[in-house]
Amino acid sequence: MSTVSFHAPGVPAPQGSKVRTRFGMREASQRVKPWRDVVTRCAAIAADAAGLLGPLTPPYQVTMWFYIPKPRTTSATHPVAPTVGDLDKIVRACNDALTASGLIQDDRFIIRLTAEKAWAGVDGPGAIIRVTEVTS
Template sequence: MIKFFVDGTPAGQGSKTFYGKGRMAESSKKLKPWRDEVTRVAKLHAPDTPLDEPVKVTVTFWILRPARPKFKDYPATPFDLDKLQRGVGDALQQAGVLKDDSRIVTWNAKKRFTDDAPGASITVEPLWDALRASLSDE
């Protein structure tokens, strides 16, 4: 099991801005610094050989609580959860944690408010290990 925390403001990947003549770019300027930081921290925890098997990724995105949130207990705000996941999956591959982010077959992802430390808690575990753990809990 690989487990780590990434400090910073989570940013989503997937929304594109069209510039004409087939040129497109990520809409969020926050994406590159966020994905670079996830990649940097993930490299510190990467195995000698990237995982090349089905994995489960569990991630909690910690979003700074605004002074007056629209929804008291949950950050039902941009970025979309699936777009946040996409950036993490790509960073795990780029860091050498995973051979390919298509190895992620199960996601457990959520967004939560924090009052002090935005970022993401990330756990990557081979699916067989996750299944054994859940069976032993029964």
């Protein structure tokens, strides 16, 4: 049972909402592509450091911890503001990045998923992601 863990620095961004333009559909959030690129790069580096020659063997258990920058003026104890984004949409962006990085074959093979979001501390915003092969 192999496990790969990594830290992706940056502000987590949600994926999923689309906007119709005269040229077709595009992501509503301008932040999602840079965030997905960071996660893809960090996952690929972690896979190389683990000595993987290909994706982990499915199925997968994935655990994600997201750290959101806290605004200067807020009384909220948890990151639930509309500007932060839905947890499921942030997870969707990361799942696609894990697939794009080659760490996993496809996000449809994720059978167990745990995700949390909290205010960022002294280490700054970002995510810690752990992917584990599930054995019978």
